[in-house]
Amino acid sequence: MSSISKRDSKYIWHPLVQHKHQKEMLAIKSAKGVVLTDESGNEYIDGISSWYTAVYGHCNSFITEKVQEQMQQLDQVVFSGFTHEPAVKLSEALMKILPDNQAKLFFSDNGSTATEIGIKMALQYHFNKGNKRNVLVAFEEGFHGDTFGAMSISGLSVYNGPFEEFFIDVKRIPVPNGENNQEVYDQLKSYIDQDNIAGFVFEPLVQGAAAMKMHDANRLDALIKLCKENEVITVADEVMTGFGKTGTYFASDHLTNKPDVICMSKALTAGLLPMAVTSCTQEIFNAFYDDDISKGLFHAHTYTANPLSCTAALAGIELLKSDEIQQNIKNIMTWHLEFGQKIAGHPKVKSIRQIGIIFALDLNVEMARYGNLRDKLYKFFMDNGVFLRPLGNTIYILAPYITTKQQMSKIYDVIERSFQIIE
Ligand SMILES: *Cc1c(COP(=O)(O)O)cnc(C)c1O
Numbered sequence: 388m389s390s391i392s393k394r395d396s397k398y399i400w401h402p403l404v405q406h407k408h409q410k411e412m413l414a415i416k417s418a419k420g421v422v423l424t425d426e427s428g429n430e431y432i433d434g435i436s437s438w439y440t441a442v443y444g445h446c447n448s449f450i451t452e453k454v455q456e457q458m459q460q461l462d463q464v465v466f467s468g469f470t471h472e473p474a475v476k477l478s479e480a481l482m483k484i485l486p487d488n489q490a491k492l493f494f495s496d497n498g499s500t501a502t503e504i505g506i507k508m509a510l511q512y513h514f515n516k517g518n519k520r521n522v523l524v525a526f527e528e529g530f531h532g533d534t535f536g537a538m539s540i541s542g543l544s545v546y547n548g549p550f551e552e553f554f555i556d557v558k559r560i561p562v563p564n565g566e567n568n569q570e571v572y573d574q575l576k577s578y579i580d581q582d583n584i585a586g587f588v589f590e591p592l593v594q595g596a597a598a599m600k601m602h603d604a605n606r607l608d609a610l611i612k613l614c615k616e617n618e619v620i621t622v623a624d625e626v627m628t629g630f631g632k633t634g635t636y637f638a639s640d641h642l643t644n645k646p647d648v649i650c651m652s653k654a655l656t657a658g659l660l661p662m663a664v665t666s667c668t669q670e671i672f673n674a675f676y677d678d679d680i681s682k683g684l685f686h687a688h689t690y691t692a693n694p695l696s697c698t699a700a701l702a703g704i705e706l707l708k709s710d711e712i713q714q715n716i717k718n719i720m721t722w723h724l725e726f727g728q729k730i731a732g733h734p735k736v737k738s739i740r741q742i743g744i745i746f747a748l749d750l751n752v753e754m755a756r757y758g759n760l761r762d763k764l765y766k767f768f769m770d771n772g773v774f775l776r777p778l779g780n781t782i783y784i785l786a787p788y789i790t791t792k793q794q795m796s797k798i799y800d801v802i803e804r805s806f807q808i809i810e
Pocket residue numbers: 497498499500502530531532533590595596624625626627628652653
């Protein structure tokens with residue numbers, strides 16, 4: 388039998404890949420803790436928690452044992468008209484860690500659908516109330532997923548060319564960066580004054596796909612406040628930032644004005660199974676609660692609130708709240724700070740930013756998002772046993788919370804050595 392990689396290329400079409408450029412995928416055979424092992428036996432530290440999901444480590448037995456037990460009891464059932472213990476328990480656990488203004492949870496199965504549902508909540512909230520509001524506001528360079536609504540609000544649209552003419556009407560504002568705060572505020576205000584803005588969708592504090600760009604909580608707070616004063620539904624896409632990444636349970640915890648809607652996925656299920664939740668305030672739910680059947684939210688996915696996914700999520704939240712994980716998060720924040728101080732003056736380093744366990748640096752070179760230099764860096768990291776995905780000239784770390792000091796030092800060391808290979 389030829390290698391998994393060879394067999395893969397016969398039938399499989401991969402995501403985010405131009406197959407003419409990339410002929411073979413690396414086959415990963417197993418994953419345990421922070422280590423991925425490929426089919427030749429090479430090991431890699433998972434420096435991005437497999438796209439921000441496996442934050443408690445891969446194949447975490449605390450989680451897998453609970454899911455194994457659950458799968459003997461109830462595997463999958465329709466969630467329209469039925470309910471089950473794992474979903475109810477998860478709802479109770481989520482409510483304890485979500486901001487206080489959140490009151491209802493809507494389940495789906497990935498990050499794009501989580502934001503899609505957030506968009507629908509915002510649009511239908513106004514529709515149900517008879518308000519003529521059908522335009523959304525979003526940040527430039529935001530990323531919210533790859534389905535049509537999510538693509539529409541995503542500002543990073545380099546790959547959306549064929550679809551743009553089908554998009555929802557979205558007005559864009561820049562992210563407030565300190566210098567443009569007033570302009571951004573005024574621009575949002577002028578859009579709102581046109582009277583047709585239904586909602587404002589944003590990644591709070593960190594824009595992941597835009598290469599871990601960060602903004603201050605108080606600047607976002609001012610925008611949310613303006614929205615609230617004008618009945619514009621605020622939708623925080625916490626698909627990436629949720630569950631401890633920014634040092635708090637949610638990025639919204641850094642805000643004074645809490646968003647009306649919060650989208651969750653990725654680390655929600657600890658990297659084990661796909662699932663998403665969109666939470667909202669009682670006020671939003673009330674706008675759908677009516678004698679008129681058509682005012683309900685008629686949206687469903689077959690695997691909504693899958694009991695196994697709920698069980699994984701519940702176990703993940705238990706870990707997140709544990710003293711051990713909370714201490715690990717603090718430790719990683721300190722290590723990142725020290726590493727940042729160490730490399731700050733390096734001639735190849737243009738800037739450094741950090742929030743919680745997310746660390747990012749920009750290199751002092753211009754690089755295409757998927758260009759040769761970026762590929763060279765990626766290969767250097769992999770050859771040295773560390774899985775990182777540089778985005779253009781940004782190198783970032785989002786390693787699992789269980790990463791040891793020694794493992795993190797290895798990531799730092801490989802990054803430092805990579806400065807030598809760039810011109
Ligand atoms: C990954 C991501 C999404 C999309 O989630 P999928 O599960 O890949 O559909 C949406 N928003 C943000 C902020 C993300 O990071």
